[in-house]
Amino acid sequence: xxxxxxxxALRNSVTISRLDHVHYLxxxxxxxxxxxxxxxxxxxxxxxxxxxxxxxxDEDAHVFADIYLGCDDEEFFLLAEGPSAPALTDYLRxxxxxxxxxxxxxMGANHKVLGVxxxxxxxxxxxxxGQETIGLPYLTFFHTDxxxxxxxxxTGEYGYGIIAAPDVIDGLWSRCLEVGSQLDVTEAGQDxxxxxxxxxxFFNIRREGRETVTPIELQLQWRVSSRKDYVGSHAxxxxxEEGPKQRLTAFVGGGPLKIGxxxxxxxxxxxxxxxxxxxxxxxxxxxxxxxxxxxxxxxxDVFHVDRDDRSIPLCSVSPPVINNRxxxxxxxxxxxxxxxxxxxPNLAGA
Amino acid sequence: xxxxxxxxxxxxEEVLAKVRRMLIDKLHVERTPEELDPDTPIFGSGxxxxxxxxxxxxxxxxxxxxxxxxxxxxxxxxxxxxxxxVDLILAAQEGNVVLE
Numbered sequence: 056x057x058x059x060x061x062x063x064a065l066r067n068s069v070t071i072s073r074l075d076h077v078h079y080l081x082x083x084x085x086x087x088x089x090x091x092x093x094x095x096x097x098x099x100x101x102x103x104x105x106x107x108x109x110x111x112x113d114e115d116a117h118v119f120a121d122i123y124l125g126c127d128d129e130e131f132f133l134l135a136e137g138p139s140a141p142a143l144t145d146y147l148r149x150x151x152x153x154x155x156x157x158x159x160x161x162m163g164a165n166h167k168v169l170g171v172x173x174x175x176x177x178x179x180x181x182x183x184x185g186q187e188t189i190g191l192p193y194l195t196f197f198h199t200d201x202x203x204x205x206x207x208x209x210t211g212e213y214g215y216g217i218i219a220a221p222d223v224i225d226g227l228w229s230r231c232l233e234v235g236s237q238l239d240v241t242e243a244g245q246d247x248x249x250x251x252x253x254x255x256x257f258f259n260i261r262r263e264g265r266e267t268v269t270p271i272e273l274q275l276q277w278r279v280s281s282r283k284d285y286v287g288s289h290a291x292x293x294x295x296e297e298g299p300k301q302r303l304t305a306f307v308g309g310g311p312l313k314i315g316x317x318x319x320x321x322x323x324x325x326x327x328x329x330x331x332x333x334x335x336x337x338x339x340x341x342x343x344x345x346x347x348x349x350x351x352x353x354x355x356d357v358f359h360v361d362r363d364d365r366s367i368p369l370c371s372v373s374p375p376v377i378n379n380r381x382x383x384x385x386x387x388x389x390x391x392x393x394x395x396x397x398x399x400p401n402l403a404g405a
Numbered sequence: 406x407x408x409x410x411x412x413x414x415x416x417x418e419e420v421l422a423k424v425r426r427m428l429i430d431k432l433h434v435e436r437t438p439e440e441l442d443p444d445t446p447i448f449g450s451g452x453x454x455x456x457x458x459x460x461x462x463x464x465x466x467x468x469x470x471x472x473x474x475x476x477x478x479x480x481x482x483x484x485x486x487x488x489x490x491v492d493l494i495l496a497a498q499e500g501n502v503v504l505e
Binding site: 108193194271274281302305353354374375378382400 | 406410413414417436437439440441442443444445446449450451452482485486488489491492495
């Protein structure tokens, strides 16, 4: 399965993925809430069965991990991307051990995560876990007989994750392929998920997240509290006071773009590409760049990347560039088998 | 910076400021304007606004910018982020009304 085929399947039907890059930890004990409140960036307004999308920062307010925090009865769990599982555990222990440390259990040895994404992901989920799962609200989860099923996703389409023991995940994987054949289910790798995240302006800690910038430059302030102290909050407040010098900005290019390309404006360097790829869905090269704040606005079509005696024109745009099919699907009305009976807007937007 | 580009950025900043003010004053988003990044998602994750807030947004567009919206689904797509909302308003001001 090529990258392009996997991306097109994710945009049009449903894909399954092994989310081995997602680390699963549980945090328990009377001090669990307070401890997590001291490290997680959002205000911890989370009820049983809900997920919160947040970050873990280092002391300089650079992003350390991209997290979902779940409140599960008397416990919490973290689904984290970025650091390795031992580094994540070490981070949590280091920053919560000063007073009444919680119990932290790394669950990776006996759990895996299966991802289900696509405009018809809900239909596949209904086939393998039961029709009652179809109405699962965004950023919530429930317990199945063998694990946890949550709804989140970083592709702009319906997205779910199933956490269970490795043998259960293997069984579900086979079952997805078997019953999902009627939905044209396709396997998607991390490269396809990353490409879809890029198309839909979902933060990718393995690309733009590697830059030594804060959530302010990354336009992730919606994920951080300005009302409480947490690791990195003081550095973040200082950066906010100084004012950012750069801002992550989306681009459409007139030719191949790659990470590290310098963004020019006339004869001046005004930024750098930090994520890029050819969008099969949009049929154009798309990129994210850290751009000098003075120019960090969409709709400017005079940027360029100069490489190999060639000048590639760049236009800043308002993301996401994809008009996701999932925006127009209602599980009570639509289904994969009747998809040709409906007219949907062009995926590549207007 | 050319005068045209300067005007384009100023015009955008002006509309962005109005949209941020509306989100704070009318939709009770508990943030300062500087904390509302231009490409922040408006619904679901991001600012977490819901379908009731969407109605308020539609009223804001009609009242303050004369943009009439009859297609709720198309409206949702055009209002996914703060910047997309700004794009919509700027297009309307230039006579290129996206939704009517």
